[in-house]
Amino acid sequence: MSVSVKNQIHSFQKQHENRGRLLISCPDQPSIVAAVSAFLLTYEANIIESSQYSTNPEGGTFFIRIEFECPELLSKKDQLEGAFAAIAESFKMNWSLTFVSEMKRMAIFVSKEVHCLREMLWEWQNGDLMSDIAFVISNHEVARDIVAPLGIPYHYIPASKDNRQKVEEEQVKLLKEAGIDVIILARYMQILTPEFVDAFPQKIINIHHSFLPAFVGARPYHRAYQRGVKLIGATSHYVTSDLDEGPIIEQDIMRVDHRDDVDALKKIGRNIERSVLARAVKWHLEDRIIVHGNKTIVF
Amino acid sequence: MSVSVKNQIHSFQKQHENRGRLLISCPDQPSIVAAVSAFLLTYEANIIESSQYSTNPEGGTFFIRIEFECPELLSKKDQLEGAFAAIAESFKMNWSLTFVSEMKRMAIFVSKEVHCLREMLWEWQNGDLMSDIAFVISNHEVARDIVAPLGIPYHYIPASKDNRQKVEEEQVKLLKEAGIDVIILARYMQILTPEFVDAFPQKIINIHHSFLPAFVGARPYHRAYQRGVKLIGATSHYVTSDLDEGPIIEQDIMRVDHRDDVDALKKIGRNIERSVLARAVKWHLEDRIIVHGNKTIVF
Amino acid sequence: MSVSVKNQIHSFQKQHENRGRLLISCPDQPSIVAAVSAFLLTYEANIIESSQYSTNPEGGTFFIRIEFECPELLSKKDQLEGAFAAIAESFKMNWSLTFVSEMKRMAIFVSKEVHCLREMLWEWQNGDLMSDIAFVISNHEVARDIVAPLGIPYHYIPASKDNRQKVEEEQVKLLKEAGIDVIILARYMQILTPEFVDAFPQKIINIHHSFLPAFVGARPYHRAYQRGVKLIGATSHYVTSDLDEGPIIEQDIMRVDHRDDVDALKKIGRNIERSVLARAVKWHLEDRIIVHGNKTIVF
Amino acid sequence: MSVSVKNQIHSFQKQHENRGRLLISCPDQPSIVAAVSAFLLTYEANIIESSQYSTNPEGGTFFIRIEFECPELLSKKDQLEGAFAAIAESFKMNWSLTFVSEMKRMAIFVSKEVHCLREMLWEWQNGDLMSDIAFVISNHEVARDIVAPLGIPYHYIPASKDNRQKVEEEQVKLLKEAGIDVIILARYMQILTPEFVDAFPQKIINIHHSFLPAFVGARPYHRAYQRGVKLIGATSHYVTSDLDEGPIIEQDIMRVDHRDDVDALKKIGRNIERSVLARAVKWHLEDRIIVHGNKTIVF
Structure with a gap:
């Protein structure tokens, strides 16, 4: 640090x-x-x-x-x-x-898309995400240059469908050893097993790149483009073992029009994703969220 | 009039x-x-x-x-x-x-919820929806008192699943005789048959009380409440024979929170519905919309 | 009623x-x-x-x-x-x-522009502005046809710069006799004297047709057009003896562009004004507002 | 680079x-x-x-x-x-x-607040601000560590009221030599002389940290806090010799409430400022803006 x-x-x-x-x-x-x-x-x-x-x-x-x-x-x-x-x-x-003076210990997971990670690190440096970022885990090397200069350890753990169990064991070991309080999936494009999710109840926050429950699952921007929507959105939620079905913390949208192709939607969407995730994480760190059934009360 | x-x-x-x-x-x-x-x-x-x-x-x-x-x-x-x-x-x-001086002939369909009808009549009286409203069709008598004082004919045609064909025949007769250019479904809670829809291609505009493609079909506010979304929305689209799947013209959303029960969502939603529908109809009347496949270009 | x-x-x-x-x-x-x-x-x-x-x-x-x-x-x-x-x-x-079961007694003041009055009466009929509307006061006859059919008394009191004192005496008499709790200036285009304002502290709610403190005073849409702003707004506030300087309750904006002339700004603005005023009045009726100095806490 | x-x-x-x-x-x-x-x-x-x-x-x-x-x-x-x-x-x-293949040559001016600069560099690295960033000029050393690693020259030119002429001569020399097409004032907290401004007509884009014309001049967040506004904003405009009076390109706002003190307004405001400036610069680079009198047409 x-x-x-x-x-x-x-x-x-x-x-x-x-x-x-x-x-x-x-x-x-x-x-x-x-x-x-x-x-x-x-x-x-x-x-x-x-x-x-x-x-x-x-x-x-x-x-x-x-x-x-x-x-x-x-x-x-x-x-x-x-x-x-x-x-x-x-x-x-x-x-x-x-x-409040006891900082929450945070781990951030990221894949290749770094905009959410970048926003979080930036807000953290500005003093807007008061926490102790213990490390970043990634299945790619892309983000190392953003993370390492800040003195935050970067764990590169290649992941795929085939080695999921081994990867998660390694991740869980790191998380447990570091006493992690909250895990942020900042566009981590790997599906977590129910075992992993159950080990950290209401402690994993994800950003999904659509206005849930629209476009659950893969390639939401492609499907938004196909459907011809006039607004696109992003949703931050606690992760449960049902994909994209966990308690919603925050959502937001931006206006798009017929001139926006899939690439344009992705670019616009990145701005929504990063601000929605940053707000959700901030509220979690400030203990503003109570999960009740499959919903959140955000005070 | x-x-x-x-x-x-x-x-x-x-x-x-x-x-x-x-x-x-x-x-x-x-x-x-x-x-x-x-x-x-x-x-x-x-x-x-x-x-x-x-x-x-x-x-x-x-x-x-x-x-x-x-x-x-x-x-x-x-x-x-x-x-x-x-x-x-x-x-x-x-x-x-x-x-432009040749007014489009419009028919409005409504059921029991009158807020979208009211908004349209209001904007029309303000000169913001330049058109010739030929009549209103409803399967209820509720809206008569709003429509009749403005000198607009009101056709009460009770409708249910059982008499759909007969009802639509009567409706089509009225629409054809009056040379209707555009039909507005201002919360008309009856499903139209493909035959009806095909008789008026790109001439029927609906307002759906959700942010499509989320909550296609019935009771979207109940389902939004169940899901715990933080935003609710409304979508105006051209009607095709696929329910809630036609080309989207306009969408908008408002923020809700944990204190909002289903009734509160409905009240908030009414404000979104009426403004989204009014904008979509305005753009249609101003010839701003081109339908291309299942999408709209709105100039 | x-x-x-x-x-x-x-x-x-x-x-x-x-x-x-x-x-x-x-x-x-x-x-x-x-x-x-x-x-x-x-x-x-x-x-x-x-x-x-x-x-x-x-x-x-x-x-x-x-x-x-x-x-x-x-x-x-x-x-x-x-x-x-x-x-x-x-x-x-x-x-x-x-x-809560003791309804607040409300009086609404209006001039020629009726959209805010209409919205309030509408929301009131929908059960969204729970109150006892004692009467409407206007310096014009324009709104009588909207008010009278609802069984609400309509007092036509012509007003100008010259007869201000006499007019206000008549108004205050009506207000005091009726035990009015809250006065809504729903686009009442007359300036109230400090005496009038002081007689109803934190009980008069105004809607100003700009995003305050921009465009304090007259003709805000003309000035917004001249300045070339990209957003226009409206502000609801408690009235104090300083024109447009009272505690702000609610504000909102909409996007405009170079194609919008003054008339277009007015039309767009009407939609902002009516929703901002309705929200402010709702919060007041629900006892959600505490005035502190020249600011409001809205719970 | x-x-x-x-x-x-x-x-x-x-x-x-x-x-x-x-x-x-x-x-x-x-x-x-x-x-x-x-x-x-x-x-x-x-x-x-x-x-x-x-x-x-x-x-x-x-x-x-x-x-x-x-x-x-x-x-x-x-x-x-x-x-x-x-x-x-x-x-x-x-x-x-x-x-389009001839990149515009851009210079960025910044003082101590780096969020707008950071956003621009980030968008630029993402390919969303296609231009040739020739150099950054600052009256502080704060931003050097953000700029230098990207291979962009960083000119530290201390500035104050007393040495304004000398500073501007040095700046103009750099700008002319580099054939700069557009100058971005990314929170450059120094007033430019009319001579400087006139040398680059419609080529200087500023971000002002308020919703103009509200809070022209210094310390807009302090004044927004004092006034108790419910929305704060930012405005990007072309610089003319009238302070904060040039043609507006883009504006946006965010909602605030009674819990937000001046520091909170500044933090929220930073997010508005950076996105508003980024959009304005993008539109300028894409030749979407025509200045007409004191207004802009944005196509």
Whole structure:
């Protein structure tokens, strides 16, 4: 990692050392907010931003994201987690308590198309994707020159249909050893096995080069061109074992017209893909996303 | 038709009595523009706006739309058409020569959801959809109160799967008798038979309440909700005998989020549907659209 | 008011008779959420949706919007208001507690351009602007035919620079007598005096036909045309005594090009104006807006 | 210039060696298209794409952009230019005839903010900004590491209010010697003198970080924050001696909300700025823009 990025991360960590986030989903009932806010108050935590949503006033699911400042947060970490676990149990919560100064460990997968990788690295250098990029994995050498100068390790692992199992074993070993929290498929054009996907639930984010559920699968720009659509799009979603069917995080589109051939669609599409993926990853890093069934709540 | 709309149409006709439009598609070759522009010059026509596009410099298809002012246009009508037919033949053109002061005759089909009809009537009253609305056909009585006060005939023809043939016979009779040029399906929730569709090629415009090709068929908002998309859309297209597969004219989308249930999607969607349909109809009335295979060129 | 709208309102009121909303802004401190949520819990209120934001963790301003369901809400009304007033005082809150089944009383002002009025009445009939439209005031007779058939009183009060004081006296009398909660200037092309504006603080919503702060004042489309902009817009804002300088609620834009003359800009602009105003009014009716200085927080 | 970019440019030139473009504006009259298309036909040129627009059918200005394929184009260059000059004179045309394989020579000016420069270099490497980037000039050293590895000369010329004349002399010398066709101010935060601007009429493209004419001048994001706008934007325009008042080429916006402070506006704004500038430069390189008074026609 370059010195300037290191300094930037260090200063961000310093600035946010007392900043925490609670993400909760549980069966709805009246007393949840009161209980959680009383809990935070016990630790003198001040709620900076919170968003809450219930699917249904009667018998629905309750979701909340709370960002708070708490004096001496890191020293109270175990205490907070222990105490909250008790509350969480009584409300049957799915929950996570994250500490903003503890960077998420990220791995990026890429094939030959480098625009999404480039955008992510760029935003990361600008301080807009606060995380610890542990390494980049690719089945090609194309992206090495973009990654290596930033001091990020680059693992070239050739992949094909035939060696999928061996490749994934190697990848999983790297990911586990590095304690990776989130995997970004930045146009990684290999299909992952269900075993791989299940090993990282809600931790793999993909960018698909179409407005899902239109053009699921291969060659979406070709098919968009064939169909004569007037808008093309991109979709970022969590990866599940159903191809292109995981919970959608973000989508966007751009206008095209009859003059745009497949190459033009690809060029226009690259701009959508990179901004959609960058937004999705940013929201994930900021703990803004709760997965509920096959959907996302983005706070 | 109300007096104010009549006056508006009359004044538009007066103002555009020398305005004509040529729409051409043909195999590409170097001399087309020279031939057409020399032809127009012979009649002292001045080109006001023209747009041209070729699919491929070598052996492709050539498309052009020319809007022109020609002194004494209406008196030269037959002469122009005859003379151009000869040129058209030599270049193997598909072509149309339209006279802006000759309003297109329009029929609107609607079921229970009236927002698209309302938008069209509104834009029509504002002078933004210059046409002669001959009548509205509906399988419900809901829209009568919106249509009748404007002096537009309203034909109530109950329709179901069982009486489709009889209903369509009645509809076709009305359409043929009135010399209808364009049929707008403004959320007409009945499937048309291939016989009906074939009787009005490239003359039926539909609005589908999804971003095609996503959610072809019934209940697109329910399916959009199930899928958890972050954008919903609408598509206006020419109707062919393949359901929701005709050439797309216009599409648009709006952003939705986890708080939007199916009813909210429908409400948001109504705003997209009505503006997308209004734009598509406007472009059709202004002779801006050329259908090429299953796609549209919109100039 | 027509029977169908009456029924719709009645059914909405029935459905939401236990629904309340709290809007709060106050100096930030850690215990606010805990206090408010404990208060709501005392009355068995269940928080359905809440959004909170603080300008600054240290010494900033705290804002929250809470929507809740509370059994027997209307019978507990005075009790709730009294009890909350005590909490509010201790935290120095600006606050409002609203009861969703108590419709806001609305007056709409319009001049000759009726598209914004039409859109509002339409959305209102669709059940998307839940409110009690007490009357429409206009300095022209143009809109009477749109308003009267809906059973809404229409007050024609001719206005000019010369009789401003007398006109406003008459308007204020009507507004006060009817207990109006919110005034919508739906393209009312008269300048209001500071006295009028001050009598209805944060209760007057205007639509300005430009992307503010560009083209403050008169004839924005002419000036947009002169400047050759590639986008035009509209802005809805609360009216203050500074012309076009009040807190912005919502803005939007559409793309234009060199072919669009002033008339075309006006036509395109009408579509932006009506949707921007409708959204702003909807958010106001749903108590989603907190004014802070010269800005709005829209939850 | 790197080998891969060189190869890419070379292959583009090869592919387009017979491709030319005519841009014309002149007083309108009926025979222009006929004359121009007859002229092109004489040289066996095939029109690939053309767009035409007239401000006014009677006594207005006529604009056309024609892209054509002409066998052996480069060998006929002088002949074409000479022959067309005669036609041009008779119609009092402002015109340019460009040869697509002759790359425009570009200079990029940048200060400390490098996002626009980066985007341009990236698009250029992708083959989306076909041009010959002669050098980058900067009043800072920040961007050297981005530029130098691509083999593009980097001229560091410190600039301030005090040495403006000397700096500009040095810049003009470099620009003239290199035969620069177009200068891109990619967030160059120095004001240019009228003398500099006049030396390169319609050849300097700037990106301003606001939606003009809102927030002309310095610190637009601070002022947007103060005003509480709900959309921020960027504008690319030709530079004239009136600051931020030159003909607008392209504009775009993004949505912001109350949570976005000045830093957030800047980050969001960077994404608008870079895409707006890239589109404007692309259109300029493709000869799509005609300046007319203080406006642009973009074909």
